[in-house]
Amino acid sequence: MRRRHFDNHGLLADRRAVLLGGGAAAIGGLVALTACAPRAAKTPAAEALRVAIVGKGEADNQLLLKAAGVKTDFPVAYSHFESGHLVIQAMDAHALDYGGMSEIPPIFALGAGTPSFRQIAVAHGDVNNQVVLVPKGSPIHDLGGLKGKRVGYVRATTSQYFLLRMLQSVGLDWGDITPVAMSVADAEAAFSTGALDAWAIYGFPIERALATEGARILKTALGFLSGNYIVSASVDALADPEKSKEIGRFLIATRAGYAWAAAHQAQWAQEVAKQIGVPLPYVQDEFRRKSASYTLLPVTEAAIVSQQNVADAFAQQKLIPAAVNVRPLWDDRFNSLIEEKA
Numbered sequence: 001m002r003r004r005h006f007d008n009h010g011l012l013a014d015r016r017a018v019l020l021g022g023g024a025a026a027i028g029g030l031v032a033l034t035a036c037a038p039r040a041a042k043t044p045a046a047e048a049l050r051v052a053i054v055g056k057g058e059a060d061n062q063l064l065l066k067a068a069g070v071k072t073d074f075p076v077a078y079s080h081f082e083s084g085h086l087v088i089q090a091m092d093a094h095a096l097d098y099g100g101m102s103e104i105p106p107i108f109a110l111g112a113g114t115p116s117f118r119q120i121a122v123a124h125g126d127v128n129n130q131v132v133l134v135p136k137g138s139p140i141h142d143l144g145g146l147k148g149k150r151v152g153y154v155r156a157t158t159s160q161y162f163l164l165r166m167l168q169s170v171g172l173d174w175g176d177i178t179p180v181a182m183s184v185a186d187a188e189a190a191f192s193t194g195a196l197d198a199w200a201i202y203g204f205p206i207e208r209a210l211a212t213e214g215a216r217i218l219k220t221a222l223g224f225l226s227g228n229y230i231v232s233a234s235v236d237a238l239a240d241p242e243k244s245k246e247i248g249r250f251l252i253a254t255r256a257g258y259a260w261a262a263a264h265q266a267q268w269a270q271e272v273a274k275q276i277g278v279p280l281p282y283v284q285d286e287f288r289r290k291s292a293s294y295t296l297l298p299v300t301e302a303a304i305v306s307q308q309n310v311a312d313a314f315a316q317q318k319l320i321p322a323a324v325n326v327r328p329l330w331d332d333r334f335n336s337l338i339e340e341k342a
Contacts, residue, residue, distance in 0.1 A: 047075060048074075048075035048077040049072075049074060049075070049076050049097050049243065049250060050077050050095065050097040050098065051076050051077070051078050051096075051097065051098045051099065051250065052079055052080075052087045052090065052096055052098065053078050053079065053080050053081065054080075054082070054083060054084060054087060054099070054100055054101065055203040056203070056275055057204040057207075057272040057275060057276045057283075058125075058261075058272060058294070059100070059203055059204075060275065061078075061100075061254060062076075062078045063271060063272075063275055064254075064258075064260075064261060064268075065253060065254075065257050067257075067271045068256065068257045068260035068261065068264075069260075070257050071253075072246075072249060072250060073249070074246050074249065076250070079096065081099070082154075082183060082184045082185070083154050083184070084099070084101025084102055084104070084105035084156075084157060084230075085105040085108060085109075085155070085156040085157070087099035087100070087101050087105070087232070088105050088106070088109045088115075088116070088117065088232075091116045091234040092116045094116075094234070094236055096234060097233060097234050097236070097237035097247070098231075098232070098233050098234075098247055098250060100123060100229055100230065100232070101229065101230050101232060102158040102161075102228075102229055103158070103161075103228055103229075103230060103306065103310050104158055104160065104161050104310060104314075105157065106119065106230060106232070106307070106326065107156075107307070107310060107311045107324060107326065108320060110311075110325075110329070111320050111321050111322065111324055115235075115329060116236075117232040117233060117234050117235060118232065118233060118235060118238060118330070119230045119232050119299070119329045119330050120231055120238075120247070120251075120299065120331050120332075120333070120334050121251060121296055121297065121298060121299065121334060121338055122228050122229065122296070122298070122299070122300075122303050123228075123230075123254075123258075123295075123296055124228055124229070124292065124294070124295050124296075124297050125227055125229060125292055125293065125294040125295070126290045126291050126292055126293070126294070127220065127224070127226075127227045127291050128220040128221070128222050128286075128289045128290055128291045129202060129203060129206060129220075129286060129289075129290070130158055130159065130162055130201075130202040130203075130220065131200075131201065131202075131206055131217045131219065131220045132146075132163065132166065132198050132199065132200050132217070132218040132219050133191065133198065133199045133206065133209055133210075133216065133217060133218065134198050134199075134215065134216050134218050135191065135197075135214075135215060135216075136214030136215060136216065138197070138198075138216065140198060140218060142170070143167065143169065143170045143172075143218070143219055144170045144171075146172065146176075146177050146197075146198055147177065148176070148177065149177055149178065149197035149198055150178045150180055150195070150196050150198075151177050151179055151180065151196065151197065151199070152180045152182050152191060152196045152198070152200065152201070153179060153180070153181060153182070153199075154184060154187070154200075155181040157202070158221070158225060159201055159202055160319070161224075161225070161310055161313070161314070162224040162225050163200040164313065164314075164317060165224040165313070166219060166224055169224075173317075174319070184201070184205060188205055188208075188209075191215070198218065204272075204276040204278075206286070207276060207278045207282045207283055208278055210282055211282045212278075220289070222291050226306045226310075227292055228306055230307075231254075231296075233331075238331070238333075248334055248337050251296065251334055251337060251338060252337065254296055255295075255296040255338065258294045258295055261293065261294065262293040262294070262295075265287055265293075269283045296338055297338065298334070298335035298338045299331070299334075299335055303330075304326065304327055307326045308327070311323070311324050311325075311326055
């Protein structure tokens, strides 16, 4: 096994992984985006609404709409990403029109320049699918046991935030652990080989680790996260009348998909298990643990305040360069559409 070294900020000192932006999934997403980037002559791909998929399973809108039998009356080009900050990078590159993410990546983007996106809706959902995992046989049995341990997380995502909040809940701070910022793929390998004592992670890797590694959930993010996941669109797409209409129709399709999934949990669990490649009972167990099923919500003052609270927490810990104001990121132009009765 190739030995990995970590610096004193917990960042993986593997320049290759940094330059690749998070492993094979990120590469695949960027290759797909290159294929649908704007060209001098319009092509069917250029005409399509370019939509990001972050993760697999429940987070996969393409899988959801197919399972629900919901079809759009316009072409959609999907690209896969490991995390929301990669979605923002794609929007910065004018290679993406629409994507979901947690409350956290936009906060980091605000400190890096003029945002290339606006936050147009909230997908409110489960927070029990965001957890701290420990390996099989780990002596760690509570959050206090993380002190001095190597804990993997994905920078600028919910995993960084809920890990911070969990530590604070037991009187610890970011400096009391060895935080290791890694891509999902690298962290999965590190966790599997024992290079991490714990892993703050979200989505389908949890079921995979439970099923294949005998991992154990130390704590879920219930009580630490709002359950708000941000739906964003690029400023370019919003400025284009046709693309803006497609975004509205895709929001309606997503709302219908969520409604189907909530009403057909058994069938949806089968589809998710098949896609992520784990035995069905593990997905059924994750569904039983849900804090909420996904619903599409409009932009509200409560959603803005929730994200601002997260931003303030990062600023207080000096995990972002300076305090930021998230309000200008929000755009409520689709509120009436989202609030319409199905």
